[in-house]
Amino acid sequence: MLTVESLKKSYDDTAGRRSRRPGNEGTRVYAVGGVDFEVHDGELFTLLGPSGCGKTTTLRSVAGLERPTEGRVTLGGRVLFDAEQGINMRANRRGLGMVFQSYAIWPHMTVFKNVSFPLEVLPRTKRPGRREIEERVEQVLDVIELGAYASRPATKLSGGQQQRLALGRALVTRPELMLLDEPLSNLDAKLRETMRFELKRLQRELNLTAIYVTHDQSEALVMSNRIAVMNQGRIEQIGKPREIYTKPATRFVAEFIGTSNFMEAKVVSVDGREVRVDTAHGPLVAGEVDKAPAVGDTVMISIRPECVDLSPERRGNVPNEWSGQVLTRAFLGDVVDHIVGVGDLEIRNRSNPNLSIPPGTEVHFSVAPDKVTLVPVD
Numbered sequence: 131m132l133t134v135e136s137l138k139k140s141y142d143d144t145a146g147r148r149s150r151r152p153g154n155e156g157t158r159v160y161a162v163g164g165v166d167f168e169v170h171d172g173e174l175f176t177l178l179g180p181s182g183c184g185k186t187t188t189l190r191s192v193a194g195l196e197r198p199t200e201g202r203v204t205l206g207g208r209v210l211f212d213a214e215q216g217i218n219m220r221a222n223r224r225g226l227g228m229v230f231q232s233y234a235i236w237p238h239m240t241v242f243k244n245v246s247f248p249l250e251v252l253p254r255t256k257r258p259g260r261r262e263i264e265e266r267v268e269q270v271l272d273v274i275e276l277g278a279y280a281s282r283p284a285t286k287l288s289g290g291q292q293q294r295l296a297l298g299r300a301l302v303t304r305p306e307l308m309l310l311d312e313p314l315s316n317l318d319a320k321l322r323e324t325m326r327f328e329l330k331r332l333q334r335e336l337n338l339t340a341i342y343v344t345h346d347q348s349e350a351l352v353m354s355n356r357i358a359v360m361n362q363g364r365i366e367q368i369g370k371p372r373e374i375y376t377k378p379a380t381r382f383v384a385e386f387i388g389t390s391n392f393m394e395a396k397v398v399s400v401d402g403r404e405v406r407v408d409t410a411h412g413p414l415v416a417g418e419v420d421k422a423p424a425v426g427d428t429v430m431i432s433i434r435p436e437c438v439d440l441s442p443e444r445r446g447n448v449p450n451e452w453s454g455q456v457l458t459r460a461f462l463g464d465v466v467d468h469i470v471g472v473g474d475l476e477i478r479n480r481s482n483p484n485l486s487i488p489p490g491t492e493v494h495f496s497v498a499p500d501k502v503t504l505v506p507v508d
């Protein structure tokens with residue numbers, strides 16, 4: 131298990147400054163402003179967040195390529211870093227496998243050799259036999275779909291193939307912890323999707339423990355056992371993909387993970403996990419609320435487009451039924467989106483493509499109470 135505690139990394143914001151006046155230490159800019167998380171054995175744990183939120187800095191700190199300003203990192207009982215005790219184990223002694231945003235393959239070696247080399251240079255006691263090395267390399271080449279290129283010089287590969295090779299090279303040693311920083315970002319959309327599943331399958335089959343960094347929410351949802359959503363150097367929420375999606379803890383998480391309908395509301399009554407609210411456009415009832423607010427609180431309501439149940443007729447016997455007018459509709463292939471106007475509010479609905487209601491039509495829609503999520507106002 132990897133444990134990261136109170137990790138901070140700051141940089142001196144003195145760029146471009148000629149001199150520092152005494153007493154002016156300059157502003158500290160926190161790339162990572164105090165993060166805590168654990169990665170369990172056999173788990174693929176994802177750091178997800180927008181560009182510049184501190185994902186790479188966090189990963190490089192675990193790797194030992196960055197010296198954190200504060201905090202502690204331990205892996206399987208070994209202390210990799212401890213600011214207070216002044217421990218900072220060298221990167222090459224941490225026993226990690228890494229694939230970074232800017233990957234590098236060994237240009238003077240063949241594809242096969244690129245993958246076998248990390249095994250060949252292991253100390254004699256840890257080095258597998260020649261046959262096993264061959265088997266493991268072939269297995270990895272199979273997974274990264276480079277089997278047919280085994281004897282080709284690594285430089286004569288496309289960018290995407292080189293990235294897969296970088297991945298294969300890190301996988302082959304089966305490290306205690308894999309660090310993957312946007313390893314699929316150079317691949318075209320179709321291959322990226324295949325690779326997600328392949329990578330996930332391999333991670334599961336080999337029982338690899340991995341930290342995966344991405345800014346792509348669908349990649350994170352598909353691949354991860356758990357996700358930490360980061361924003362401005364901090365973790366906003368840690369949870370399973372389904373939890374993060376259905377129970378976002380903050381507005382940032384709800385907005386970053388997919389699309390959502392938001393509206394402000396005032397709490398009218400609380401009955402166990404059932405909360406009734408008033409919005410500017412009508413009342414709503416939310417079921418299965420985990421952290422009940424107090425009556426009178428202002429909260430943010432989040433409703434996913436696929437939870438908006440659109441119907442040409444009023445049903446009358448369902449909770450949270452509102453009426454409006456279709457403003458636009460967009461066919462997206464596997465789904466169709468309708469934007470419904472309710473006064474000045476626009477509600478997005480996502481349905482299967484059999485439903486198609488022309489703009490201008492009066493419609494009714496409802497939302498099951500357990501699909502009405504309350505997020506704290508920040």
Ligand SMILES: Nc1ncnc2c1ncn2[C@@H]1O[C@H](COP(=O)(O)OP(=O)(O)OP(=O)(O)O)[C@@H](O)[C@H]1O
Nearest residue numbers: 141160161179180181182183184185186187188345
């Ligand atoms: N060496 C450095 N000196 C000063 N600031 C830095 C340095 N490295 C990173 N930063 C800043 O720290 C913040 C976090 O950077 P980081 O590379 O961790 O982001 P990221 O989440 O990996 O983003 P991306 O998705 O674009 O890769 C950014 O604001 C960045 O500008």
Ligand SMILES: [Mg+2]
Nearest residue numbers: 185186187231
């Ligand atoms: Mg990065």
